Amino acid sequence: MEEIIQHNFQQVLDKIHRAARLSDRDPQEVKLVVVTKGQPMRKIRSVLAAGAQRLGENYVEEAVLKMQELKSELQPEWHMIGHIQSRKARGACEHFDYIHSLDSLKLAARLNHFADQLGRRVPVLLEFNVSGEATKYGFQAWDKSMWPGLLAEIEAILEFQNLLVSGLMVMPPYFPNPNTVRPYFRCGRVLREYLSKHVPQGNWRELSMGMSNDFEVAIQEGATIVRIGQAILGERQ
Ligand SMILES: *Cc1c(COP(=O)(O)O)cnc(C)c1O
Numbered sequence: 001m002e003e004i005i006q007h008n009f010q011q012v013l014d015k016i017h018r019a020a021r022l023s024d025r026d027p028q029e030v031k032l033v034v035v036t037k038g039q040p041m042r043k044i045r046s047v048l049a050a051g052a053q054r055l056g057e058n059y060v061e062e063a064v065l066k067m068q069e070l071k072s073e074l075q076p077e078w079h080m081i082g083h084i085q086s087r088k089a090r091g092a093c094e095h096f097d098y099i100h101s102l103d104s105l106k107l108a109a110r111l112n113h114f115a116d117q118l119g120r121r122v123p124v125l126l127e128f129n130v131s132g133e134a135t136k137y138g139f140q141a142w143d144k145s146m147w148p149g150l151l152a153e154i155e156a157i158l159e160f161q162n163l164l165v166s167g168l169m170v171m172p173p174y175f176p177n178p179n180t181v182r183p184y185f186r187c188g189r190v191l192r193e194y195l196s197k198h199v200p201q202g203n204w205r206e207l208s209m210g211m212s213n214d215f216e217v218a219i220q221e222g223a224t225i226v227r228i229g230q231a232i233l234g235e236r237q
Pocket of ligand 1: 171227229230
């Protein structure tokens with residue numbers, strides 16, 4: 001088990017490096033978040049032993065249990081990648097090092113409030129829905145005509161002193177053929193360029209996109225953070 005995970009982890013790192021070099025990018029520019037939702041502790045310990053530094057979780061409570069289990073051990077950086085319900089905002093703020101899934105002005109206000117109470121400045125990414133799927137969260141951005149209408153809210157979010165906005169996150173629909181996903185990743189990249197131009201006071205460096213099935217395409221399209229679960233840890237329960 002330990003060996004399989006170590007092997008998968010190394011193989012994914014190699015693929016990340018190769019995809020970056022093939023698109024003339026510095027491999028150091030792409031960070032790996034290992035997504036551990038739905039995975040047992042023994043697998044999580046194995047991937048930490050293999051060298052994983054960042055873990056991603058979708059649910060606050062599930063993540064906190066795992067954090068407690070690892071208490072006296074090597075602590076990774078914890079990334080919140082799932083939708084945050086209002087009543088979970090405090091927990092997300094308190095327990096996570098990084099939040100990828102900031103998807104509304106209202107949530108931003110709550111996170112900022114709790115971060116202030118906790119005396120923290122929390123790094124966050126704004127999540128955009130680039131597919132139009134009703135099941136996806138994020139600022140509605142699947143058509144370019146929607147982008148200007150988002151600017152006022154984004155500027156308001158940048159005013160929150162306890163949130164450090166550092167880029168964006170997108171989650172395309174699932175397709176078995178990763179090339180089918182390319183236009184959605186490209187939309188993420190073009191949206192980042194648009195924000196850099198129209199909200200220049202913001203920091204749009206990070207682009208969190210790409211999962212087990214499609215991370216190489218995401219890197220070709222400019223991903224700086226990939227979120228990979230099953231390709232490393234095997235199927236979730
Ligand atoms: C579950 C999840 C992932 C990882 O998916 P895999 O297919 O296991 O790589 C990445 N990002 C988000 C937002 C997720 O919910």
